[in-house]
Amino acid sequence: MSDIVVTGLGATTPLGGDVASSWAALLEGRSGVSLLTDEWAEQMPARVIAALAVEPSEHIDRVKARRLDRCQQVALLAAREAWADAGGPEVDPERLAVVVGTGVGGALTMLGQDDVLEQSGPTRVSPLTIPMLMPNGPSATVGLEVHARAGVHTPVSACAAGSEGISLGMDLIRAGRADVVVAGGAEACIHPLPMAGFSRMRAMSTRNDDPERASRPFDKGRDGFVLGEGAGLIVLERAEFARARGARIYAVLAGAGVSNDSFDMVQPQPEGSFASLAIRLALRDAGLEPGDIGHVNAHATSTPVGDVAEAGAILSSIGDGAAVTGTKSMTGHMLGASGAVEAIFTILALRDQVVPGTQNVDDLDDDPRVQALDIVRGSPRKATLRAAVNDSFGFGGHNVALVFTAA
Template identity: 45%
Template sequence: MADTRPPFDAAVTGIGMVTAAGIGTAASWNRICLGNSTAAVRVPALAGTRADFGCAVPGFDAAASLGRRKALRLDRSSQFALAAAAEALADSGLDTATWDGARVAVVLGSGIGGAATWEAQHDVLLERGFNQVSPMLIPMLAVNMAAGYVAMECGARGPNFVTATACASGTTAVGTARELLRSGVCDVVITGGTEACLVPSIVSGFSQMGALSSRRDAPGDASRPFDVDRDGFVPAEGAAVLVLERPADVRARGGRIHAMVSGYGASADAHHATAPDPEGRGAELALRTALRDAGLEAADIAHVNAHGTSTPLNDITEARLISRVLGDRPAVTSVKGVVGHSLGAAGAIEAAVTALSVEHRLVPPTANLQSPDPAVDIDLVAKAARGIPAGAGVSNSFGFGGQNAVLVLTAG
């Protein structure tokens, strides 16, 4: 049965980012718009593995940002979430000391949770015995804890949970957050995604699958979405948090709106554990659902922030999907050429970038796009950021298990 509900806009009033492109929204946005890859020559935590490079957050000092005592009790993924949430809330202009916390929800996405804590404590178990395993292991590794800690920090007592839809997790979180606002359950939702999985076990797992780029001699050139020479993604870490409110509430308090989350679609491929449906049928269902939910047509879409992982199968399938549903009008980019693939946080980072693109009418370039795959028939932004006319933006996310999630963002 078709969704007959009227269109609904969720206003993005705050954005916070912690990415390999920089700590803070301004730093991340500027580096992404320059199109300079952030892939490090080597990631110390990955030393000795076959895939020992990635896109790490530079110079993140959790003790300085959160306080030493608090930082010690948090996995890196939760540290990122708290830092991004603090920036997003400050940007929104909301006063957490006076708001009705019962009407504030937190919905974050994460694919894996506290991977670094899990791996470190497993080493302790093997080397020193079970009596030396930290009593903080469970609250540090559990996938829901990032949302829980954000709520504790700002007194958000409404619905609180984490969505785990693999690499679509952050997008699923933002779409679900919008639905909470739409339902009337809450008045404010803190949403986004976080991930910190630059650890040997996780990266080695992706490497063994053949999902990662093998360009160890030139890591800065390794993530190259839609390029004919792409050979896999570059792993990354990071977080992005958005504050969502109803537009009428924002205007009543004199707040600023970056963009609107106007449409959301989700689906499953029901095809394969790790490979996308070669026809893109599940992804197409999610995209068409998001457009219908926003009350928009293909001609209304000015740009697409693609999932664009730099893997052979995903990029071809997604490019054909975009061409089939949206035609050749939208300007298409993938920010993973700059910031790598941060798994469950990727969709949130890309939603934040799409909101900024809508706000500034500027689409960042796809880094390392030297020779577009001739099988890709879409308008790819390369070399430099491109100004675009007013119009809506689409943000695609796809994940293992056949997870598909799509957001449509419009001007505020």
């Protein structure tokens, strides 16, 4: 079977407007989390967010930006960077595909236009409402940008959507349906309704007095995630195609595993049994053993139940030998974009042979599963890395694990 390689990276995150600035901030341990000061947030129990470092509409033609939901805008910016970074592959459009996952898609448009409808009536609703709110809007926007005609796809699997986008991109190339795929995830839904809903679930951190330290993966005092926004896209290519055109190769996407807990709509299976299954399937797909994995970029959202379940999943699939990091301590939780952005961080960890430090872990959770992990805390750690895992989990029981190997 032909290798599938990564030749381009693109991202816009709470840490930076592109991959380089986001990665630099991550290694410096900088936080993208801040206090939400909008008037509507005053009554919210949780008021900490991880907003984009760079306003996307300022980097898109003004007329075009007005025709795109914010989720589509971030997808477009990440796609442009990834495509340029890959050298703008000259590929038959009928051999080029796009897969962009999202958790909720054009939520800001839907909620905003509902306000217009209620306040001003149906004749004032934008005629662009439907193409701006539909969940496939980000992938369609990217498909139009790169002229992809081998298929434009949209996995909607909550917080695993970005990783699932990459997994499906790999499947398209393996199945012979594409030579090049732009794959990843995008999300932008910082708005009163999602924040109120997550707050009512007690899923979000209420450390409003200390925003930068609110996201605390694996820490004993963690109390929920911080809502973020962003996009991450990578260019995947059949190895022969990439080498024939002299492309720079960042890493090999060696395997992927997908499973479902079938346990609860929002709570993970407490032992992490089926998250572990996804990781084991990914290792099998990659032809690797647990001891080959030197690094895990953990989903680690800072929820009391989720972090412990994930620790169990990592231990039962990989063991305690891999250096684990939780980058949401700095980026917040970008929902459907998180797995794709974290895949980029995993690829860069392999390239630079360094594991970013997890921030805000002052007192490691007492659970023996967490205690057994080799969690990199504070400063980055230099390492010799051959292979790394990025795992992502989402409401609905979705579990996705990706295995990357050094180029």
